[in-house]
Each structure stands twice: as structure tokens, then as C-alpha cells.
Amino acid sequence: MRLLLLLLVFASMLRAEDTVLLKPTEAVRIALERNREIERIRRELLSLEDLYRAEKWDRFSPKVELFVDKDGFTFFGSVLLLDFGNRLARIRSADINTKIKRELLKEFERQVKIRTVRLFMELALAEKLAEVRREEMAVAYVRYDREEQRLEEGLSDRVKVAEWWSTYRRFRAQLYEAQRRYNETLYEIKRFLGIDVTKPVEVDLGELLSFEVPEDRTIDTQALLKAYEGNYLLRVKKLEVAYFESRAKEQRRILYPELSAYLEVRNRYEELDKFRSQGNLVLRVPLFDGRTSFYRERSFLDLKRAVEVERKDVEEKVKRDILKAPYVWEELVAEYQDAVAFDEWAQENLDLSRSNYELELAFDLGYAMSTKTEAERRVMEAKFNIILFLMRLYDLIGRDPFEVLEGKFKFFTEKVDEI
Incomplete structure (x- = not known):
């Protein structure tokens, strides 16, 4: 018997060691390391950085070539000294393209934080909803059982019995729906974080x-409007304007000179110990290309x-979202206060039901308990x-959404008391 108990204790310890404890902050750290979309964007960013370096080398690095024919071989080297045309613009275009991808990576990391937190919220709400449905199902079954007894005593009818049986079955189906939603969300969290879906996890929502909730404060739109240019899409559109302007400069070839230097060293097979060399400066000036560069x-x-x-349209939308933020905030706070008031009433009602508990009114206590659980869910x-809402508002101006969970309310002001 003792050996069996030791084995059970050892098995439970192993299961506990295998279980992954997930908090929102820890989950975000894992997601930023393992998320496949982020990894893809990082690889694309590395590719663009390499292209940028290639453009710089193409502009400033000397080039050396070897030519071999039947008479001998020639070393030919050249370097671009001055560029009044498109080469520097090509470097700038590659640099801007890299900055655009870097902005995309930052925004996607912020979206990963928001999505991770949202998944945790959906998981918690599904779990609470299952608790509500489980209590409602128990109340419905007690009522069904009581009506069936009353039917046997001739104090009820089959319609009421069938009604409570139908109510019980409905809550039972809703319970399974809530459980299915909970497990789907849990599997989605594992997939999103790159955790094996078969690995057990424990979620901490503390x-x-x-x-x-800072109920005594409201959104400071003036502070937000000063920071609206940090918006991801606005920054990208600004970079895109500079990118297409740079690409346009790349096409300017006519009458834009280039000054190059070259050195040629030649040797013939019959005179391997003798080298002939010559060098020169060459000024190249394109004169006409049939207006091809003009149209490009x-x-x-x-x-x-x-x-x-x-960009102008995006700017107006960002300002609109900022200006309407105080109204959305007041609505959400009012809904929160309403839910808190309902929870306080549900607690008082539950305490009253417990103090007045009688066997005949057991379903009243059960109903009060399910009402209290529903109030907690609300x-x-x-x-x-x-x-x-606050995380998305911070993301709107390019700030870290996790500042909300850290209690950094930099865009709030004291609420004026209503008269």
C-alpha cells in the first residue's frame, strides 16, 4: 500500500514538472521568440538589410575582372569616383525599404502582445461561462426533479415537467459549448506560442x-494628438513617400554625369615577364534614351x-479614433460600474438566500449562486x-500595449466631477 502511494506521489510530481505555467507576460515572451510569422518577417528584414549592403558595395567598392583570350590575359579594374545620377538614390531606396520592414516587425510584435492577452481573456471567460452554465444546469435539474415529484402527487402537469427538462437540456448543451470553446482557445494559445498541443499547461490570470480600472480618470485627447505621428501606418506611409521619391531619382539619367577611374594591366603568353598597363579617367554623360527615364x-x-x-486619409482616421476615445472610455467604464453594481447585488442576494435557506427552496439558493457567478463573469x-481598449489605444500611437498592464497611464487626466 505504501509503495502504491509513493508511486502515485512520484507520478503527480512528474506531471507537475511537465506542466507549463503560463502568465500573459511569459506567454508574450515565448510568442515573440517562437511565433512563425514574426520569424518570417525577421528573415525578410535580414534579406533587405543584405540588399542594402549590396547596394552600398556596388556604389563604393572597386571592381576587378580577369579577361583571358588566345593571346594573353588582362586584369581590368574600375571604381566610381563621383556620382551625380541614380546610384546614391538606389542605396537610399534600399535603406528606406529596410526601415519599412522594421516598422512592420515592431507593429506585428505589438499585435502579438494584444492577441496573446486577448486569447487569455477568451480562455478565462469561457471557463467562467462554463461555471455559470454548470450551476444553471444544476438548478434546472432540481426544478425538474421537484416538478416530477409534484406530478406524482397530482400537483403539477406534464407540460411543466417537460419545460424544466427542456431547460435542463438547453443549459447542458450550453455547458458543452462553453467547454468546447475553452479547449479550442487553450489549443490556440499553445499553437500561437509554439508549444506542443499535447503538453499540459496551467494558466495564471493574476x-x-x-x-x-482608473475610474476617476479619463482620456487626455490633447496628449494623444501630440503623439499621433507615432502611429505605425502613418510612419510607414511617410517612409513610402520617401521611397517612391527616391525611386524616381533613380530614373534620372539624362545629363547626370558619372566620373570613373580604370586601370588595365595586360600580359601576352610569349612575354610573361612583361606587363603593359594603362589607366584613365572617364566621364560618362547620358544624353538621350527616347524619354524612357522620363516616363519611369x-x-x-x-x-x-x-x-x-x-497618408492624409490615415492621418484623419487616427485623429478620429483619438477624438472619439474619451466617449468609448466613458461607455466602457459605465458598463464596468454597472457590472460591479450587479455583482454587489448578486452577493447580497446570495447572502440572503443562504440565511433563508430551506430544503423546499433549495433551487432559490442555487439560482442565487448561478446569478452571482454570472455577475462575476460580467x-x-x-x-x-x-x-x-487601452492596449489598442496605445498601439494606435505606436506605444507598447503592455504599458497598460504595468499601470502606465500617460495619456489620462483627472475626471471633472459631473454637476
């Missing part, structure tokens, strides 16, 4: 549940103007909606 330049300038129009959902 960082979310301990969040204190104009094409990129048209794209630049199109992006400028898009408070949780209202709080989560506030956290998500």
Missing part, C-alpha cells in the same frame, strides 16, 4: 484580474502622390474590454 520617373512620382493621399468581461 496579471489581468488584478488590473485596477513620372510613374514613381505618381505613386508617391497616391501614397500622400493615403465584471471580468467589462474589465477585459477596458484593458483591450
Whole structure:
């Protein structure tokens, strides 16, 4: 018997060691390391950085070639000394393209943080909803059982019995739906974090549940408007304008000179100990290309103007979202306060039901318990909606969404008391 107990204790210890404890902050760290989309963007960024280096080497590095024919061989070296044309613009275009991808990576990392927190919230709400449905199902079954007894005593009818049986079955189906949603979300968290879906995990929601809603404060739109240019899309559109402007400069070839130096060293097979060398400076000035460069330049300038129009539209949308933020905030806080008030009433109602408990009214206590659990779920959902709103608001201006969970409310002001 003792050996069996020791084996059970040892097995439980092994299971505990294999279980992964996940908190939102820890989950975000794992996601940033293992998320496949982030890895793809990082690889693309490395590729663009290599292209940028290649353009710089192409502009500044000397080039040496070897030519071999039937009479001998020749070393030919050249270097570009001055460039008044498109080569520097090509370097700048590659640099801007790299910056755009870097902005995309930063934004995707912020979105990963928001999505990770949202998945944890969905998991918590699904678990709480399953608890509500389980209690409602128990109440419905007690009522069904009581009506069946009353039917046997001739105090009820089959319609009421069937009604409570149907209610019980409905809550039972909703319980399974909530359980399915919980497990789907849990598997999605594992997949999103790159954790084996068969590996057991334990979720700690303390960082979310301990969040204190700043009910006495409101959104400072003026502070947000000063920081709106940090918006990811605005920054990208600004870079795209510079990119197409640079691409347009790449096409400017006519009458843009280039000064190069070259050195040629030749040797013939019959005179291997004798080398002939010559060098020179060459000024190259394109004069005519049939207006090809003109139309190519104009094409990129048209794209630049199109992006400028898009940027103006994005700017207006960002300002609109900032200006409406206080109204959304007040609505969410009001919903939270309503949920808290309902939870306080549910607690009082539960305490009253417990003090007045009688066997005949057991279902009343069960109903009060399920109402209290539903009230807790409503408070949780209202709080989560506030956290998500603030995280998205911080992301809107290019700030780290996790500043919200750290209690850094830099864009808030004291609320003026209503008269």
C-alpha cells in the first residue's frame, strides 16, 4: 500500500514538472521568440538589410575582372569616383525599404502582445461561462426533479415537467459549448506560442484580474494628438513617400554625369615577364534614351502622390479614433460600474438566500449562486474590454500595449466631477 502511494506521489510530481505555467507576460515572451510569422518577417528584414549592403558595395567598392583570350590575359579594374545620377538614390531606396520592414516587425510584435492577452481573456471567460452554465444546469435539474415529484402527487402537469427538462437540456448543451470553446482557445494559445498541443499547461490570470480600472480618470485627447505621428501606418506611409521619391531619382539619367577611374594591366603568353598597363579617367554623360527615364520617373512620382493621399486619409482616421476615445472610455467604464453594481447585488442576494435557506427552496439558493457567478463573469468581461481598449489605444500611437498592464497611464487626466 505504501509503495502504491509513493508511486502515485512520484507520478503527480512528474506531471507537475511537465506542466507549463503560463502568465500573459511569459506567454508574450515565448510568442515573440517562437511565433512563425514574426520569424518570417525577421528573415525578410535580414534579406533587405543584405540588399542594402549590396547596394552600398556596388556604389563604393572597386571592381576587378580577369579577361583571358588566345593571346594573353588582362586584369581590368574600375571604381566610381563621383556620382551625380541614380546610384546614391538606389542605396537610399534600399535603406528606406529596410526601415519599412522594421516598422512592420515592431507593429506585428505589438499585435502579438494584444492577441496573446486577448486569447487569455477568451480562455478565462469561457471557463467562467462554463461555471455559470454548470450551476444553471444544476438548478434546472432540481426544478425538474421537484416538478416530477409534484406530478406524482397530482400537483403539477406534464407540460411543466417537460419545460424544466427542456431547460435542463438547453443549459447542458450550453455547458458543452462553453467547454468546447475553452479547449479550442487553450489549443490556440499553445499553437500561437509554439508549444506542443499535447503538453499540459496551467494558466495564471493574476496579471489581468488584478488590473485596477482608473475610474476617476479619463482620456487626455490633447496628449494623444501630440503623439499621433507615432502611429505605425502613418510612419510607414511617410517612409513610402520617401521611397517612391527616391525611386524616381533613380530614373534620372539624362545629363547626370558619372566620373570613373580604370586601370588595365595586360600580359601576352610569349612575354610573361612583361606587363603593359594603362589607366584613365572617364566621364560618362547620358544624353538621350527616347524619354524612357522620363516616363519611369513620372510613374514613381505618381505613386508617391497616391501614397500622400493615403497618408492624409490615415492621418484623419487616427485623429478620429483619438477624438472619439474619451466617449468609448466613458461607455466602457459605465458598463464596468454597472457590472460591479450587479455583482454587489448578486452577493447580497446570495447572502440572503443562504440565511433563508430551506430544503423546499433549495433551487432559490442555487439560482442565487448561478446569478452571482454570472455577475462575476460580467465584471471580468467589462474589465477585459477596458484593458483591450487601452492596449489598442496605445498601439494606435505606436506605444507598447503592455504599458497598460504595468499601470502606465500617460495619456489620462483627472475626471471633472459631473454637476
